[in-house]
Amino acid sequence: MKFKIKQYAACILIVGLSLTQVGCKKYLEENIKHGIGQDEYFKTETQARNFVNGIYTSLYMFQSGDAYGENPWITLELLAGHGTTLGQSQNNNNVIFERTDANNPSFNTIWRQSYLGISEANLAIQKIPTIPSMTDAAKKSLLGEVYFLRAFFYYHLVRLYGDVPLITEPVDANSPQLYPERTAQADVYDVIIADLITAQASGLAETDQTGKVSLGAVNTLLASVYLTTAGYPLQKTENYAKAVTEAAKVLNKYTLFDSYDYLHDNQHKNQGELILQNQYLLGVATNSISALIIPYGLDVGSYHDRFGALIPTDEFYNSYEAGDKRAEEQQFFFSKYDSYTNPGTTINFGAHALYKYFHKESLVNGQCDENWTLLRLPEAQLIYAEASNEVNGPTQAAYDALTPIRARANLAPLSGLTKETFRAAIWKERYHELAYENKAYFDIQRTHQIYDVKNNKFGEATSTANEQGVTMTTKYYLWPIPQREINTNTKLKQNTGW
The missing domain is CATH 1.25.40.890 (Serine Threonine Protein Phosphatase 5, Tetratricopeptide repeat)
Structure with missing residues (x-):
């Protein structure tokens, strides 16, 4: 499936020397x-x-x-900082408590x-x-x-x-x-x-339903790049306006699903609000996404194992507004499910697991081919709202970008906010709508703020403890250069603190 290419000591993979396997x-x-x-x-x-x-x-x-x-x-x-691991991984626990290494x-x-x-x-x-x-x-x-x-x-x-x-x-x-x-x-x-x-x-093409890059994906990624570069470390604040322009190109090209189930089933791959997904196909390429989010060892599905590798914290789950549909059972989260080997018996998890990634199609055969979403419409809507607020304050257009996301969650539209309170509301919406989609850590990097869910506010990342009682140290704004790269290329210097 992948290109197998000779790897030199520098660990920069060199395609120019040998191609042993061509594309799919x-x-x-x-x-x-x-x-x-x-x-x-x-x-x-x-x-x-x-x-x-x-x-x-x-x-x-x-x-x-x-x-x-x-x-x-x-x-x-x-x-x-908003997840725990109930599995066996020492590396994952070291990440949670910031004691990992290169x-x-x-x-x-x-x-x-x-x-x-x-x-x-x-x-x-x-x-x-x-x-x-x-x-x-x-x-x-x-x-x-x-x-x-x-x-x-x-x-x-x-x-x-x-x-x-x-x-x-x-x-x-x-x-x-x-x-x-x-x-x-x-x-x-x-x-x-x-x-x-x-x-x-x-x-x-403006959109694509086969898993290939479309103009919508290009515009969304460019909007994200501009939003990021407007924050830390570059702080090119003039890029907020550019982010508005790029995100606006996407807003009327895609449609929000009317069911959250469509985010993680096979029937709706590459459709609706899904701008770009990583493609999986039963019999060709599968993954362990569904097994990873089931609490450790529980009898749910026929998977070889249930890892409990990523479990939302109770504090994060409780940070959703009262009445938010996303917090209802079997929307973004679930706390119980039928036993696989004892039908009719309900298993209570003792936690709120990620139904957002639960793949029903793989329950029987244990082979998950759920697509992994890289970009979807709500991210573009949230980029537009945030960047627009930074440029012009809380305009009606910025409110309107959030309204469909909130309406789907059975929440009232926002209004009457200051620039500062609207910014915080947008950031909170990013955490709740894009939960566990690999957006939160990058938000921490660019804003230097973390979502303090216990107190429902944002605080300085390096002085505010998360749900595990861990306060982020400055070095964790970046990952270390992998140690094997440092060992083989003396020109690469390690990031500060690692």
Whole structure:
């Protein structure tokens, strides 16, 4: 399924040297295992399409991990402070209590898989324009997907690790970029923005229901980038206005589901409010999402195990407003379910688990092919509201962006707020609507505020304790450079405190 590529000591994966496995038809459906040299590849549009399909598979990095749920999705949520782990993972407990180190497997997974995707994107950007049988329009559109993917990977790298090596061309064994130095965050963001602007002009479809990048995904990601760069550490506040512009392009292109169930079933993959998802397919690529969120060892479904790797804290669950539909049983959360081996018997969890990720289709066969959502409409709506408030205060348009989200949750629209109270309301809505979607930790980074759910307010991240009684230390604004990278490339210097 993935490209197997020779890895050099610097741990920057080099596509330019060997290609042993090309991309998957429709991203998931074809697995070609015979070796194909670079000189024989990139001759036809089909080859180019297959290669680009293969770049998408690096997005699996969020669910990549071992049997105890030690994967980046879980790590990001535990660092945000609103989750516990009822499983067996020492690494996950070390993350919760901020005693982890640069050997944490999640830190390495994101680094490795992101640079794999980037290396493949760089090769595609170099080779696709040389294919004589492709029309210019086909080349441009396909490259639009590639530029988005490269931007997506760099966006995660720069937020998680800070200054990172910026590589925009294929690397071979003689390249000076084989052992790269770190590049300033501002320069990395310049490339991210440039890539997304290029993707905007590539002729991509407004929306896509096959799992491919669309113009809607490009605009949403660019809005997110502008919102992030307006906050810490760059504080380019002029980018709030740019975030408004980009988010506005998305608001009328997608439609909110009328049922929260559609966020995690198979029938509604890539539809409605889902702007971009990571694709899974039974028999081709599966994941452990559903098993990870079931409390440890309980008899729910036929999964090989139930890990309890990510369980919301009671305090976070109780922070939802009275009457909020999302807090009702089997909406975003559930506290009980029928026994799998003893039908008719109800199992009480003793906790509020994440029904938001519960995949009914996999209960019988134990094989979860639930898609992982990367971008959806409520995020664009919330970006628009927040950025607009920073530019102009609480306008009606900003209120209107939140109203559909709140209406679906059976909550009244907001009105009459000051800029400061509206900002806090938007941040709270982000936590509640985008709960456990890998947004909260990045919000902490860019705002330097955490959601103090016990007191229903926001406080300085490094002086406000979370539900576990942990107060974030400054070094946790960034992840460490993985230790294996430090060991093999002496030009890489570790982040402060790690």
